[in-house]
Amino acid sequence: MTGEHQTLALLLFSAFIAVTLGITTWVSRNRRGSAEEFYAGGRLFSPMENGFAIAGDYMSAASFLGVTGLIALFGYDGLLYVVGFLVAWLVVLFLVAELVRNCGRFTLADVVASRMRERPVRIAVGSASVTVSVLYLVAQMVGAGSLVALLLGGTSDAARSWTVIGVGALMVIYVSLGGMRATTWIQIVKAVLLLGGTVALTVLVLMRFHGDVDRLLLTAAERSGHGEAFLAPGLKYGGDWTARFDFVSLGLALVLGTAGLPHILSRFYTVPTARAARRSVVWAVALIGGFYLMTIVLGFGAAAILGPDAVRGSNAAGNTAVPLLALDLGGGAGSTGGTVLFAIVAAIAFATILAVVAGITLASSASVAHDLHASLRRRGRKPRSEVAVARMAAVGVGVVAIALGLLAQDLNVAFLVGLAFAVAASANLPVLLYSLFWRGFTTRGAVWAVYGGLVPAVVLVVLSPVVSGGPDSLFPGLDFQYFPLQNPGLVSIPLGFLAGWLGTVTSAEVADEAKHAETEVRSLTGAGAA
Amino acid sequence: MRWEEESGIFPFCPSLGMQQSKGLPRGGGTDQESPADTFDGQDQVPAEETGQFRYDDPWYDALASGWGESAEEGEHAHALVPPARGESGTGPAAADVYLEVQRSAAFQEVRRRYRRFVVPAFVAFFAWYVGYVVAATTVPELMARPVAGAVNVAMVAGLGQFLSTFLLTWAYARHARLRRDRAALQLRWDTQELTRGVGGGRP
Numbered sequence: 163m164t165g166e167h168q169t170l171a172l173l174l175f176s177a178f179i180a181v182t183l184g185i186t187t188w189v190s191r192n193r194r195g196s197a198e199e200f201y202a203g204g205r206l207f208s209p210m211e212n213g214f215a216i217a218g219d220y221m222s223a224a225s226f227l228g229v230t231g232l233i234a235l236f237g238y239d240g241l242l243y244v245v246g247f248l249v250a251w252l253v254v255l256f257l258v259a260e261l262v263r264n265c266g267r268f269t270l271a272d273v274v275a276s277r278m279r280e281r282p283v284r285i286a287v288g289s290a291s292v293t294v295s296v297l298y299l300v301a302q303m304v305g306a307g308s309l310v311a312l313l314l315g316g317t318s319d320a321a322r323s324w325t326v327i328g329v330g331a332l333m334v335i336y337v338s339l340g341g342m343r344a345t346t347w348i349q350i351v352k353a354v355l356l357l358g359g360t361v362a363l364t365v366l367v368l369m370r371f372h373g374d375v376d377r378l379l380l381t382a383a384e385r386s387g388h389g390e391a392f393l394a395p396g397l398k399y400g401g402d403w404t405a406r407f408d409f410v411s412l413g414l415a416l417v418l419g420t421a422g423l424p425h426i427l428s429r430f431y432t433v434p435t436a437r438a439a440r441r442s443v444v445w446a447v448a449l450i451g452g453f454y455l456m457t458i459v460l461g462f463g464a465a466a467i468l469g470p471d472a473v474r475g476s477n478a479a480g481n482t483a484v485p486l487l488a489l490d491l492g493g494g495a496g497s498t499g500g501t502v503l504f505a506i507v508a509a510i511a512f513a514t515i516l517a518v519v520a521g522i523t524l525a526s527s528a529s530v531a532h533d534l535h536a537s538l539r540r541r542g543r544k545p546r547s548e549v550a551v552a553r554m555a556a557v558g559v560g561v562v563a564i565a566l567g568l569l570a571q572d573l574n575v576a577f578l579v580g581l582a583f584a585v586a587a588s589a590n591l592p593v594l595l596y597s598l599f600w601r602g603f604t605t606r607g608a609v610w611a612v613y614g615g616l617v618p619a620v621v622l623v624v625l626s627p628v629v630s631g632g633p634d635s636l637f638p639g640l641d642f643q644y645f646p647l648q649n650p651g652l653v654s655i656p657l658g659f660l661a662g663w664l665g666t667v668t669s670a671e672v673a674d675e676a677k678h679a680e681t682e683v684r685s686l687t688g689a690g691a692a
Numbered sequence: 693m694r695w696e697e698e699s700g701i702f703p704f705c706p707s708l709g710m711q712q713s714k715g716l717p718r719g720g721g722t723d724q725e726s727p728a729d730t731f732d733g734q735d736q737v738p739a740e741e742t743g744q745f746r747y748d749d750p751w752y753d754a755l756a757s758g759w760g761e762s763a764e765e766g767e768h769a770h771a772l773v774p775p776a777r778g779e780s781g782t783g784p785a786a787a788d789v790y791l792e793v794q795r796s797a798a799f800q801e802v803r804r805r806y807r808r809f810v811v812p813a814f815v816a817f818f819a820w821y822v823g824y825v826v827a828a829t830t831v832p833e834l835m836a837r838p839v840a841g842a843v844n845v846a847m848v849a850g851l852g853q854f855l856s857t858f859l860l861t862w863a864y865a866r867h868a869r870l871r872r873d874r875a876a877l878q879l880r881w882d883t884q885e886l887t888r889g890v891g892g893g894r895p
Contacts, residue, residue, distance in 0.1 A: 238846055242828050245853045249821045252860055256810045260868075379842035394836030394846050395828035406829040413825040417818075437873060440865060447861045451854055676787035679794035686802055687876045689793075689883035 170501060174509030185347045186340035200549045201268040201528050202431040203342035209438045211350060213445020216429050218349030219521040221356055221453055223305055223514045224579055231480020233461020234473045237392035239399050240461055244454045246416030253421045255443045260436035261598050261685035262427055267692040270427050270590060271533040274597045277677045278605040281537045286612040288533030290589035291424040293616060294582050295526035299519060301578035303329060303567030306515040312482060326567040333519045334560035337527060338553040345520045346432055352517035357453060359510045364456040366491040367463035382466035408647045412580055415651030419583030422590030425525035436688050460484060523559050530555035577628045580649050588615030588654035592662045598685055602673045607666030614661020615654055622650035789886045802875050809867045813860055820856060824849055
């Protein structure tokens, strides 16, 4: 990594920051600070805009850098991981997007609370949403620190700490000043940049092999040192049965968790109707599917062009596969093309992290202000104060995320994303599906469903090998590992559904038929939708 | 009457049109005289924007009488109590509306169409995905079997997951657009008019 890379990459970073801050000030001028405006951006985005924004929210740096690195190192098992991220959108499209748009106003808890006693349900769902968001946020913040350090060559602790603080400060500024409108436009800009960069690299990889995908795969298999096994499952997840169950668990968490991610659900409120929400998911599926197909090409391309040894040599987890590939495709180290492409890829990765953290911060500030604060405060305040609370909550979430990001920056936090998906699938999805589709669902069932998924998911992770009992654990010196899998989804998702059912059948309360009728009619027709 | 007329906007789904007579229960014969045209969505916009109640609006008469209340009662109540708008939960009367709509044949048709697409499609893709993941982790030998060139069963299955996701997305969007959207929109306007009509009717 020469000085030229750093200068150019820093210039591009600064340009992106300037553009996004410009967007933030531009969209926040002359806006009255209504809750509608802050949480939902006025609900007037088009399906295409929202589709790009959803794609921008979803395609994190973990996908761009992590997944390609995984494919470059482990071949087919990386692809196996990618499939779950895309298939998950069918759950969102079929069961969640339109119905949530019709029933809720700003958050996931709106949908559930409309049928139940509001206070306990809002507190439960709000807490689960904040938990998911903070887990996801810390993973992204730590990732940002190590990524920027890696790309710019500044591996000093100070550089990483300042990156974490800078990213945190920027996301707080975007969210608290610009609300959903600024956040959405930042997602759109980021999605366009990310897709543009990915398309360019993919074309360059395919040109290198004259469009012959078969030769690309064969070269990758040959250079990997694994031969044909590189193109078949088993290199990463095919070890003992624990590893296999672990992957099944992760796969379930990915597919079912997306539909429970608060920052994804809140995107559906930015369009005017359920039909627009559906069309934005169709856009998102096209964009995300295309993106992941291209990451597969890039991953195998990195294996074929660079070879796994070069990838592993730069970063053991493979996170630098794409930047190294860009350097090579542009003409190699020292060439102008390589320098430019490398800097562009680094800037795109940085933009990706900034946009994703802004989206999550907004969703968690909505949960704090609209669900938790609104349930715990005294009654009789104006909605205007809720936006003020949300802005303060964004600052608070930012401070917590920066603090945790700084504390955790030397730890391996890659599991946090998988954990966020697992908690979303165990705590948020059961309560959401039950309240949309089950006539007899009661308040106690809702509360039990949330805590019955949230608590096992968190406890199982604490007892798992990622926290203690192994050389790669958070606390390698301690051993309180009682649960073999790294991802709790396989156990905690069924527990969430079971707890919701158990709470409902044991509660004395009889479900209000009229409220169920209201939820069902509103969810399918959009009557009375905000 | 309003439900029977709907058959006119469902040229593509005769089943819905045919079931209209079993739709929302109609009140006495009074609504037979009502010239209310429920399909004219523009009709209600000015009513909302004026911010006052148009006693001469046939809509209110038709609705109030259609729901077992005399027209006088309805008008009186409207004069005193502003109608519920937007958000629901305006009291027991609004709750009755949702129950009635839920029991109506038109709504049940929309719900049936939604479920008849979503349930099999969900089961199919979920089983296909879980089968794929389980096969990849338990029988990698089978997945490694070559098909053509460098492409093996695992590659075909993985790309098949992408393809099936794209296809199901397209199929769902098409089904919803052609088979549900118009009926759902019609129900939306009707339900909103009804909640507004009766929301203040029983103060």
